[in-house]
Amino acid sequence: MSRRNPAKRWSLLCAAGLAVAGGSALGQDRQEQTDKARTVYEAIENRIGSRQAVEQNLTSPLISGMSFTTLDGQTNFQKQLSCPSSASYLEIFFGLGAGGDLSPVYLKQDTDFDGSFDVNAALPVPVSGVCANGVIGCAPGTWTECTPYLWHANDQGRITLQPSGLAALAGCYCVNNSCGSGLGFANRDTILDDLAGGMAGALMRQDPRYAVSAVQKQDFLIRLSGQDTRACAAEPDTPQHAYYDDASTLSSDAFAAASGDRVHGLIAGVPSGEETLLTHKSCRVERQVTLEEILGIDIISRVTSTHPYDEQGCAGDPDCFLFAIGDGENNGLRARDAAVREEGCGYFHEEIVWSIDHVDRITDATLLDAVYEDQIAVRVNDILIFSTGGYDGVNRPSDCQVNDQKTVSINRSFKDALQDGTNRLIFSIAVKDKGSGQLRARVRYEPSCALEETIDDTCAPHAESDQCRLVDEIVDSVPTFRNGGRTGLTPLAGSRTLHGAKCSRSFTRPWFDRARTYECETDGPGRRAFDFSRPAHILGNSTVDDYADRLPAGGDQFRSLTGPYSARFDMGIPDCEQICKTSFQTEDTDVSNTGVVNTLLNEARTIQYQYHQCAAGVCPVGPGEEIVEDCGCLSDFNDALLLMQTFRLAGQDLICTSGVKKPLQ
Known part of the structure; x- marks a missing residue:
């Protein structure tokens, strides 16, 4: 007798998809193990062998209040991935007005999670535009007198509309007749998703139990279920009588049920009979807008200066500064203290060093006035801007003696002497014996708060190719192309604000992001056309x-x-449905017009035959039954044919009613 070790037994059961607990396989013959494996397979086949079985026995119990049942059907238990808060915590329905607006829009809410709706409301305005986080209400059928609204949930969990600016909304698009005909009907699924998503987002900010665990859509209605382990209940299915009332929903519901998985989508979308390999290319067109902020410190900044130096702002002008260099105290300078003395004059030099990065943004650089004794000169980047007494800051003045301190109004620009990079202003003072020198000046600049805009387009190669076509496009969260056709939805222009250190800019653009999918034929030497x-x-x-x-x-x-040719046709499929034939005795208790039939018979007991379907090669014999033919591919066709022929002949005319003898046929 053949024996199998435990490892082989486990291997067999794992191949069936389930590890079956049990003792060692030592001492069990191969047929017994095969029978057990077949039993496991049949149990699995019965429980999850079809799409409907998987949904009923696995999927539904995971996300609803239904119970799991073990493979043998003996034990029930509950395990769930999530629990709906109620049959639905939010239900949304919209109709279409004469102008194509969504009107009315009805809401039902279960705010206390008790399984029943306690809020029934309608939006106070017709909806002309739908956004990811709100709606836009306009004069019906037009795009005038529009007011943007944000979805808002109060402390009691009730959904309301809150007036807002358009910049606070995202992913907006028009749905009424001012933008196209029939948009609300053709795009009802997208509209329902956006309405429900915006409301659910507002609710989740108040209570995490509003996290969506299940969604059901039917025509112009959508239901959302949330997370609350105290109130698990199955979502009601569409009543069957609804299909009798509106047969058109049957095909759409059937397609929705069938197209929920990727396999169905791949099969439904495969190009039948085409030799060319089609590939899908995903790309984006993004509008990049940045704020280029140039502050005063970026334009001109002081690197160093000699002492004394003073700097302060200009009254009423934030983009300006005044500076003073030198000492205006009378007789504050003495020639004997000068580092350089020539021919009776002492020379003092005060210096400012600036770093300039945007010289074009300096609008004004002016020497205002000076207090001095004896002579002064001002040079910027070795260019003489102002001097007295023929003194240029380099050569000896013609007269180094001025008896009194003087004040002079200069008002001379040195803007043209400035340049990008390092700049030096040198204030030179020539003193005979005692003197002074102080220079005052002003610098004005123009900061920048400009928007820099670029388009990053990775779709250009596909858009320009004759072998590619646009299949899907989503513009700022609004689907504009789906399955190669236009949806008719057009996103509204979006507004954004960028903030810098000291400035901000608001701007509006028709779109910011386009996510596209192209279907392209593979070409060139590597083209994978089917080889026939x-x-x-x-x-x-x-x-x-x-x-x-x-x-x-x-x-x-x-x-x-x-x-x-050689082929193996043994696929493990039996040649027939194995059955067995049994017999049992029974009392003939039939009654006729002459009384009980068994009183007319020599033997009141009769033999009857029964056929059973075999299970694992065993005939399920009932009480009092005896096996006539054991399990096998039985064929009692001859007996059945004889019985049918007997009944046929019994129904023919056995007497010669017409006077002519008739043959039995």
Whole structure:
């Protein structure tokens, strides 16, 4: 007798998809293990062998109040990924007005999570535009007298509309007839998603139990369920009588149920019969807007200066500064203290060093006035701007003696002497014996708070290619193309504000982000068009007895194969449905017009036959039954044919009613 070790037993059961607890397989024969594996397989097949079975026995219990049942059907238990807060915590329905606006828009809410709606309300305005976080209400059928609204949830969890600015809304698009005909009907799924998403977002900011766990849509209605483990209940299905009332919903609901998985979508969208390989290319077109802020410190900044130096702002002008260099105290300078003395004069030099990065933004640089004794000179970047007594700051003045301190109004610009980079202003003072020198000046500049805009387009190669076509496009969260066709929805212009250190700018653009998907044919040497040469070779060269094939052999070479057909048809499928035949005795208790029939019979007990479907090769014999034929591929067709012929002949005329004897046929 063949034995199997535990490892092989576990391998067999794992192949069936389930680890079955049990003792060692030692001492069990192969047939017993096979029968157990078949039992496990049949149990799995019955529980999850179809899409409906998976939904009923696995999916629904995970997300609703239904119970799981073990494979043997003996034990029930509950395990859930999430629990809806109630049958629905939010229900939204909208109709379409004469101008294409969403009107009315009805809301039902379960704010206390008790399983019933306690809020029934309608929006106070017709909805002309839908946004990701609000709506826009305008004069019906037009895009005038518009007011933007944000979704808002109060402390009691009630949804309301709160007037807002358009800049606070996102992903907006027009739905009424001012933008196109039939937009609300054609895009009702998208509209429902955006309405529900915006309301749910407002609610979740108040209470995390409003996190969406289930969504149901039907025509112009959507239901949302949330998270509350105290109130788990299954979402009601569409009543069957609804399909009798409106048969058009049957096909849409059927497609929605079928197209929920990727496999269905791939099969539904595959290009049938085409030789060209189509690939999907995803790309984006993004509008990049940045704020380029240039402050005063970025334009001109002091690196160093000699002492004394003073700097202060200009009255009423934030983009300006005044500075003073030197000492205006009378007789504050003495020639004997000068670092340089020549021919009876002492020379003092005061210096300012600036770093300038945007010289074009300096609008004014003016020497205002000076107090001095004896002579002075002002040079900027070695350019003489102002001097007295023929003194240029380099050469000796003609007269180094001035008896009294003087004040002079200069009002001379040195703007043209400035440049990007390092700039030096040198204030030179020539003193005979005692003197002084102080210079005052002003610098004005123009800060920048400009918007820099670029378009980052990774879709250009696909858009310019004749082998690509646009399949899907989402513009600022608004679907404008779907499955190769226009949705009719157009996003509204969006407004944004950028803030800098000292300035901000608001701006409006028709769009900011375009996410696109193109369907492109693969071309060039690597093009993977389907090669029909192999099936043509097989069909053209195979015979009834032998096959012919050709396979790639590297490069452009092929190798031919021929030979007799060989196939293994043993797929483990039984030849028939195994049945068995049993017999049992019974009392004939039939009654006729002459009384009980068994009183007319020599033997009141009769034998009857019964057929049973075998389970695991065993005939399920009932009480008092005996096996006539054991499990197998039984065929009692002859007995059945004889019985049918007997009934047929019994119904024919056995007497010669017409006077002519009739043969039995």
